[in-house]
Amino acid sequence: xxxxxxDLLQGTLDLLVLKSLALGPLxxxxxxxxxxxxxxxxxxxxxxxxxxxxxxxxxxxxxxSSWGESENNRRAxxxxxxxxxxxxxxxxxxxxxxxxxxxxxxxKAT
Amino acid sequence: MDQEFSxxxxxxxxxxxEAKLRQGLSPQEARRNALxxxxxxxxxxxRVREIRMGRFIETVWRDVRxxxxxxxxxxxxxxxxxxxxxxxxxxxxxxxxxxxxxxxxPLPYPESEQxxxxxxxxxxxxxxxxxxxSVSPANYLDWKAxxxxxxxxxxxxxxxxxxxxxxxxLPLIGAVVSADFFSVLRxxxxxxxxxxxxxxxxxxxxxxxxGHGLWQRAFGANSNIIGQTVTLNSRSFTVVGIMPAGFEFxxxxxxxxxLAWDDNERQVRxxxxxxxxxxxKQNVSLQQAxxxxxxxxxxxxxxYPEENTGWGAVVIPLREDLVGDIRxxxxxxxxxxxxxxxxxxxxxxxxxxxxxxxxxxxxxxxxALGAGRARLVRQLLTESVLLAVTGGLLGLLLAAWGxxxxxxxxxxxxxxxxxxxxxxxxxxxxxxxxxxxxIGIVPALQFTRTSVSETLKQGSGRTGxxxxxxxxxxxxxxxxxxxxxxxxxxxxxMIRSFWKLxxxxxxxxxxxxxxxxxxxxxxxxxxxxxxxxxxxxxIEQIHAVPGxxxxxxxxxxxxTGGGSTxxxxxxxxxxxxxxxxxxxQTRYISPDYFRAIGIPLRQGRFFSDHDRDNSVPVVIISxxxxxxxxxxxxxxxxxxxxxxHIEQGAREIxxxxxxxxxxxxxxxxxAMMYLPYRQAALPFISFVVRTSSNPESLxxxxxxxxxxxxxxxxxxxxxxxxxxLRKSLSGQRFNMTLLLNFAGVALMxxxxxxxxxxxxxxTLRRRELGIRMALGAEKMDVLRLVLGQxxxxxxxxVGAGLISAYALTRLMASLLYGVxxxxxxxxxxVSAVLIAVGLAASYIPARRATKVNPTIALxxx
Numbered sequence: 027x028x029x030x031x032x033d034l035l036q037g038t039l040d041l042l043v044l045k046s047l048a049l050g051p052l053x054x055x056x057x058x059x060x061x062x063x064x065x066x067x068x069x070x071x072x073x074x075x076x077x078x079x080x081x082x083x084x085x086x087x088x089x090x091s092s093w094g095e096s097e098n099n100r101r102a103x104x105x106x107x108x109x110x111x112x113x114x115x116x117x118x119x120x121x122x123x124x125x126x127x128x129x130x131x132x133x134k135a136t
Numbered sequence: 137m138d139q140e141f142s143x144x145x146x147x148x149x150x151x152x153x154e155a156k157l158r159q160g161l162s163p164q165e166a167r168r169n170a171l172x173x174x175x176x177x178x179x180x181x182x183r184v185r186e187i188r189m190g191r192f193i194e195t196v197w198r199d200v201r202x203x204x205x206x207x208x209x210x211x212x213x214x215x216x217x218x219x220x221x222x223x224x225x226x227x228x229x230x231x232x233x234x235x236x237x238x239x240x241x242p243l244p245y246p247e248s249e250q251x252x253x254x255x256x257x258x259x260x261x262x263x264x265x266x267x268x269x270s271v272s273p274a275n276y277l278d279w280k281a282x283x284x285x286x287x288x289x290x291x292x293x294x295x296x297x298x299x300x301x302x303x304x305x306l307p308l309i310g311a312v313v314s315a316d317f318f319s320v321l322r323x324x325x326x327x328x329x330x331x332x333x334x335x336x337x338x339x340x341x342x343x344x345x346x347g348h349g350l351w352q353r354a355f356g357a358n359s360n361i362i363g364q365t366v367t368l369n370s371r372s373f374t375v376v377g378i379m380p381a382g383f384e385f386x387x388x389x390x391x392x393x394x395l396a397w398d399d400n401e402r403q404v405r406x407x408x409x410x411x412x413x414x415x416x417k418q419n420v421s422l423q424q425a426x427x428x429x430x431x432x433x434x435x436x437x438x439x440y441p442e443e444n445t446g447w448g449a450v451v452i453p454l455r456e457d458l459v460g461d462i463r464x465x466x467x468x469x470x471x472x473x474x475x476x477x478x479x480x481x482x483x484x485x486x487x488x489x490x491x492x493x494x495x496x497x498x499x500x501x502x503x504a505l506g507a508g509r510a511r512l513v514r515q516l517l518t519e520s521v522l523l524a525v526t527g528g529l530l531g532l533l534l535a536a537w538g539x540x541x542x543x544x545x546x547x548x549x550x551x552x553x554x555x556x557x558x559x560x561x562x563x564x565x566x567x568x569x570x571x572x573x574x575i576g577i578v579p580a581l582q583f584t585r586t587s588v589s590e591t592l593k594q595g596s597g598r599t600g601x602x603x604x605x606x607x608x609x610x611x612x613x614x615x616x617x618x619x620x621x622x623x624x625x626x627x628x629x630m631i632r633s634f635w636k637l638x639x640x641x642x643x644x645x646x647x648x649x650x651x652x653x654x655x656x657x658x659x660x661x662x663x664x665x666x667x668x669x670x671x672x673x674x675i676e677q678i679h680a681v682p683g684x685x686x687x688x689x690x691x692x693x694x695x696t697g698g699g700s701t702x703x704x705x706x707x708x709x710x711x712x713x714x715x716x717x718x719x720x721q722t723r724y725i726s727p728d729y730f731r732a733i734g735i736p737l738r739q740g741r742f743f744s745d746h747d748r749d750n751s752v753p754v755v756i757i758s759x760x761x762x763x764x765x766x767x768x769x770x771x772x773x774x775x776x777x778x779x780x781h782i783e784q785g786a787r788e789i790x791x792x793x794x795x796x797x798x799x800x801x802x803x804x805x806x807a808m809m810y811l812p813y814r815q816a817a818l819p820f821i822s823f824v825v826r827t828s829s830n831p832e833s834l835x836x837x838x839x840x841x842x843x844x845x846x847x848x849x850x851x852x853x854x855x856x857x858x859x860x861l862r863k864s865l866s867g868q869r870f871n872m873t874l875l876l877n878f879a880g881v882a883l884m885x886x887x888x889x890x891x892x893x894x895x896x897x898x899t900l901r902r903r904e905l906g907i908r909m910a911l912g913a914e915k916m917d918v919l920r921l922v923l924g925q926x927x928x929x930x931x932x933x934v935g936a937g938l939i940s941a942y943a944l945t946r947l948m949a950s951l952l953y954g955v956x957x958x959x960x961x962x963x964x965x966v967s968a969v970l971i972a973v974g975l976a977a978s979y980i981p982a983r984r985a986t987k988v989n990p991t992i993a994l995x996x997x
Contacts, residue, residue: 054144055151073148074175077141078183085191100151103144 039079041122042069044088044107044115053094053102054080080105088114141184145177199518206495206519213491214523217484221527221571223881224480226534227473229556229564233539234546235466236563237554238459244382246322247415251454252422254279254289254412254429259446262703262719268450271412273397274405275436275444279412282432285425289414290317291395294386296655298850299354300367304843306354307850310368310391317392318345320415321385325377328362331394341396344373348381350390368393369657370848386411387458405443406714413454425451442713462546465871468948472626472878475619477567479885481574482612482619486892488520488579489609499583513580520576521569528568532556535564546870578608606900609893610929616889617933618940620882621970625941627879628962629952630872636954637868642861643796643805644694645734649824649857650831650838651693654849656819664749664817670845671813671821675726677841678825683834685826688729689813691722693822694796695864696853699723704809706765707775707786714779720761720807721798722778724818729810730793732824733857740772740791747812754812755787760795761807778809781816800864802953824857831856871951883973886933890977894926898981905985906993915986922985926978927971934967934974 046052046060057080058071083089088111096102107115149170156166174180207214242248255268256275263269271279276291283289292313298305311317318330325345335341344366346355355361365372373393384390416425429449437444456463492499499512536556543554661667671689678687692699703717711717727743730736738759747754755776762771775786795805823842827834839851855863862869898905905918942958949957 053151054148055155072173072175073145074180074183077145077180078187081141081184082187082191085188096147096151098151098154100147101143102147102151103140 038122039071039075040083041115041118042071043076043079043083044111044118047089047105047107047111048115051094051104051106053096053104055102056096057105083111086114087111141181142177145174145180149174149177196518199515200522202515203519203522207522210491213487217487217523218527218530220480220483220885221524221568221575222530222534224473224477224531225524225528225564225567225571226531226538227878227881228477228567229531229535229560230538230542231466231470231473232563233535233556233560234542234554235470236557236559238462239455239466241559243455243458245385248454250287250416250418251321252286252414252416252425252451253454253457254414255450255452256408257448257450259716262446262717263701268452269447270408271410272405272408272443273401273410274403275447276410276412277402278436279429279432279449282435283414283425283428285417285420285428286414287417288316288320289412290314290320291410291412292317292386293395293410294389296653296850296852297368297391297393298370298655298657298848299391300370300848301354304839305848305850307852308350308390309388310393311386311389312395313392314395317413320413321383322415323379323383326380327359328375328377330377331392335394336396338396338398341394342371342373343376343394344368345377345379345392346375347379347383347390347392349384351378367848369655370659371657405440414451422451422453445713445716462867464948464950465867468626468951469871469874469878471944471947472623472875475623476878476882476885477571479616479619479882479889481571482616483885483889483892484520484523485575485578486609486612486889488575489582489612490892490896492579492583496583503584509584512584516580516583517573517576520580521572524568524572524575525565527571528564531568532561532564535560542874545873546866578612582608606897609896613886613889613893613929614933614936616886617930617970617974618935618937620879620886621934621937621967622941622944623875623879623882624966624970625937625945625963626948627872627875628966629945629948629955629957629959630868630875632955632959632962633951633953634865634868634872637801637865640797640801642694642801643735643794644857645826646857646861648827648829648831649733650827650834650854651822651824651857651860652838652842652851652854653693653820653822654842654851656821656849658819660846660848661819667817667819667821668814671726671817673845674821674823674842675728677844678823678838681834681837681841683827683829684838685828686728686732687726687826688732688824689726690729690733690822690824691724691818691820692798693824693853693860694733694798695800695860697799699798703779705777705779707777717779718765718807720757720778720809722780722809722811724811724813724816726813729824732826734826735796736794738792738794739770740789742791742793743810743812745814748814753781753784753787753815754790756791756793756810757789758795758805758808759792760805761809762792764807776809778811781811784815787811801861822853831858868951868953883970886970887973887977890926890930890974891980893929894922894978894981895984897925898922898985901985902988902993905988906990909988910990910994918986918988919982922982923975923978926974926982930971930974930978934970937970938963938967 042061042065043057046057046064052060054073054076058073058076061069061071080089080091084091084105088108089105090108091103091105093101094104152170152173153163153166156169157163159166161169243251245251254271256271258266258269270293271291273291280289280291290313292311294309294311297308297310299308300306313331315331315333315336318324324330326348328345330345331343335343346361351357351361359378361375362377363374365374367373368391379392416422429451433444433447433449437447502512503509539554539556539560656667656670661670675687675689678684699721701719702722703714703719705711705717725743727745727747730742739762740756743754743756755778757771765771766774771789771792774789776789777786781787793810796808797803798806798808823838825831825834825838835854839854842849842851905921908921909918941963945957947957955962
C-alpha cells in the first residue's frame with residue numbers, strides 16, 4: 027500500500043517539475059519555489075525528493091542541465107525541458123486529467 | 137559526476153540560506169534552517185547516485201538482452217564467431233600464462249629483483265662464443281671478501297645424489313650449498329633449520345635439508361624425520377630441515393647438503409665448478425655491481441696471471457639467467473598468437489559486415505524512429521563485446537588445457553608458476569573486450585552512417601553494398617592475408633631450421649643404443665683402482681645381458697649439455713700460462729667406447745686394453761682438433777700434455793676419430809680429446825650400450841646388472857640415444873610446433889576470409905555478371921574475372937606481408953639454424969602457398985559466378 031502511494035507521489039512530482047520548467051530553464055531552488063507558488067503552497071518539495079527527480083528525468087532524456095548564473099550572481103545548475111520532455115509533459119498532463127476526472131467522477135458517484 | 141552534484145547541492149544550500157536571510161532570520165538560524173530543510177546532504181547524494189547508476193546498468197542490461205536475442209536468432213553466425221574468437225583468445229591466454237609465469241611474475245623468493253647470478257667470463261681465445269662460466273673456489277672467496285655491492289653472496293653447485301632405499305636407490309637432484317645460500321634467497325625451513333656456518337667445515341657437513349616434495353614422496357610428510365639419518369651416496373646424513381613447497385633452487389633440486397671445502401680446495405683457482413648467487417644491497421644498482429666486479433677481476437688477473445688472465449666477471453639478474461633463451465622464443469610466440477587473434481578479429485568483423493547487410497533495414501528503421509547514433513553504436517558494440525566475451529570464456533577453458541600442454545611440450549622451468557590465475561583471467565577479459573570493440577567498431581560506424589532513406593527505399597533483393605563497405609571488407613581481407621603470410625614465413629623458417637638440424641650428422645650412430653650415467657662416490661671409490669674395478673665389472677655384467685652388442689663408457693654422453701674442457705700444451709711449441717693455453721673438450725673413455733657409440737676412426741688406432749697406467753700415456757683427438765692444431769700435418773705420433781694430467785707427462789696421439797656434436801646439433805664441432813680411462817679414472821661414468829634390438833627393452837636388465845655390483849649408486853639419465861637426440865631438439869621442436877600450428881590456423885582463417893569476401897562480391901555483382909553473360913561473355917571469362925579479383929586481393933596482401941615479414945623475422949634470428957631470417961627460398965615458397973590458397977578460396981565463388989543465369993539475374997531486379 028505504502029509503495030503505491032510513493033509511486034503515485036513520484037509521478038505527480040515529476041509532472042509538477044516538468045510543468046514548472048515549461049516556461050523556461052530554472053535552477054533547483056527556483057523549481058522548488060515555482061512548485062510551491064503554482065500549487066499555492068499545497069506542495070513544498072524538499073531537496074531530498076527534488077534532486078532525485080531532476081536527475082532521474084535527466085537520465086531519461088526529458089531534461090537537460092547546464093551551469094549558469096542565478097539571479098543573485100551565484101553559480102547554479104539550470105534545468106531545461108528537452109523535446110522529449112515537452113512531449114512527456116503533454117502525455118502526462120493528459121493522463122493526469124483523465125485519471126483525476128475518473129477519480130472525481132468515481133468519488134461523486136453514490 | 138559526484139563532484140558536480142556536490143557543487144550543485146552546495147549552490148542550492150547557499151541560495152536557500154540567502155532566501156532565509158532575506159526573510160529576516162539571523163545568519164546562524166538561516167543556515168540551520170536551510171540544512172534542516174535539505175534533510176542530510178549525504179542521503180540526497182546517495183539517492184541521486186543510485187538513480188544514475190541504476191540507469192546505466194539498466195541500459196547496459198537492455199543492450200545485452202537485445203544482443204543475446206539478436207545472436208540467438210542467427211545461431212550459425214554466433215557459433216562460428218564465438219569459436220574462432222575462443223581459439224584466438226584461448227591461444228593468447230595460454231601463451232600469456234606462460235609469459236606471465238616465466239617473465240613477468242616475481243620469482244618465489246622475497247625481494248627477488250635484487251637477486252643476481254655472478255659468473256666468470258672466460259678468455260675468448262680459449263672459449264670462443266661462451267659468455268659465462270662457472271667459478272673456482274679461490275676466486276669465489278676473493279669475490280666474497282672484496283666485494284661491497286652485495287648484501288650477501290653464496291656459492292653452490294647442483295649435484296646428483298643417490299638416496300638409498302630398501303629397493304633400488306633413488307636418483308635425486310640436489311645441490312651442495314654454502315651456509316648462507318638460504319639466507320641469500322631469504323627462504324627458511326618450515327620444519328627444523330637450514331645450515332649453520334660451522335657445517336661448512338669438513339667433518340661437520342653430514343647434514344641435509346630436504347625439499348617439500350621429496351619429504352612427502354619419500355618420507356610420508358613425517359615430521360619425526362628431523363634428526364634422523366638417511367644414506368646419500370653411501371654416506372649417512374642427518375636431516376636438519378624441510379624447505380617449504382615451491383622452494384626449488386637450483387632447478388629441480390630436492391635436497392641440499394653443505395659445501396665444505398678443505399684448506400687445499402680453498403686454494404684452487406683454475407677448477408671452475410661452482411655457481412654464485414648474490415643479493416644486491418638496497419641502494420646498489422646492477423651497473424655498480426658490474427663495475428665493482430670488473431675492478432675485482434682485473435685485480436685478480438694481475439695478482440694471479442697464471443690462472444686468471446682473461447677471466448672477467450659478469451652480474452646477471454637471476455630471472456634473466458633462469459629464463460635465458462626462452463625469452464626470445466616466448467616473445468616470438470606471443471607475437472604469433474597476437475597475429476592469430478587479429479586475423480580472427482578481421483574475419484569476424486567481415487562476418488559482422490556481411491550480416492549487417494541483412495540488418496541494415498532494422499537499423500535504418502530504428503534511426504528513423506529517432507534512435508541516436510551513439511546509442512545504436514553502443515548497442516552494436518554491446519553485441520560484439522558479448523560475442524568476444526563468450527569466446528573469451530570458452531577460450532579460458534582452452535587455455536587451461538593449452539598452458540598445461542605448453543609446459544609439457546616445452547619442459548619449461550618453474551612450471552608450478554604457470555597456469556590460469558587472476559592475472560591470466562584479467563588478461564583474457566581485457567583481450568576479450570578489446571577484441572569485441574575491434575570487431576564491432578567498424579561495422580557499427582558503417583551501419584549507422586548508412587543513409588536512412590536509401591536503405592528503406594531499397595528492396596530486399598537488391599543488395600548494392602556501398603563502395604565504402606566493400607573497401608573495408610577488402611582491406612580487412614588484405615590484412616588477414618598479410619598477417620598470415622608473416623606467420624607462415626616465421627613457421628617456414630622454423631621448419632627449415634628444424635629440418636636442417638635434424639639432418640645434421642651428430643657424428644655417431646643414434647639408433648639402438650642405451651645410455652645411463654652414474655657418479656661413483658668418494659666413500660667407496662676414493663682410489664682410482666676402485667673405480668676401475670667398478671667399471672670393469674659393470675662392463676662385464678652388461679656384456680652378459682642378452683641383446684647387448686657392445687658396451688663403452690665415457691664421462692659425458694654427447695648432446696646432453698656441458699662437458700669438461702681443459703687447457704693443453706703441444707710438445708715442441710711455446711707454452712704460455714694456463715690462461716693462454718688452447719682448450720679442448722675432454723672425455724675419458726673405455727676402449728670399446730667408439731665402437732659402442734659408432735664414432736668412426738679416421739687415422740691411427742682406437743685404445744686397447746693395453747693402454748694402462750703403466751704403459752705409454754696416449755690420447756685420441758677429433759678431426760676438428762687435428763685440423764685446427766696440425767693443419768696439413770699428420771698428428772699421429774705427435775705429443776701433447778693435457779694440463780689436468782701434467783704429472784703423467786706428454787701423451788702420444790695414437791688416433792684421429794670423427795667429429796661429434798658434443799654440446800648441441802647447432803654447435804660447431806669442437807676440438808675434442810679422448811683419454812683412456814685406465815690412465816685417468818674419473819668418478820663420472822656414462823655407459824653407452826649398443827643393442828641388437830629395441831634398446832628400451834634392455835633398460836631393466838642393464839640397470840639390474842649395474843645394481844648387482846653396487847645398489848647404493850643410483851643410475852641417472854637412463855635414456856636411449858634416440859631420446860637424447862630428441863631431447864636436445866625439444867626447444868626447437870616446441871617453437872616449430874607452436875608456430876606451425878598458429879600459422880596453420882592463420883592460413884585457414886585467411887582462406888575463409890578470402891572466400892567470404894569473394895562470395896559476397898559475386899552476390900553483389902550478379903546483375904553485372906548477368907549482363908556480361910547476356911552480352912556474350914564466356915564462362916571462362918567470368919571465371920577469370922572473379923579469380924582475378926581474388927588474386928589481386930591476395931597479391932596485395934602477400935606484398936604487404938612480405939614487407940612486414942622482412943622487418944619482423946629478424947627478431948627471431950637467434951632461434952634459427954642454417955637459414956637466414958630473410959631466407960628467400962622460404963619467403964618465395966610460402967608466398968606461393970598463400971597465393972595458391974587464395975586462388976583456391978576464390979575458386980568456389982568464381983564457379984558460382986559462372987552458374988549465374990542471365991535471365992534470372994536480370995529479372996531479379
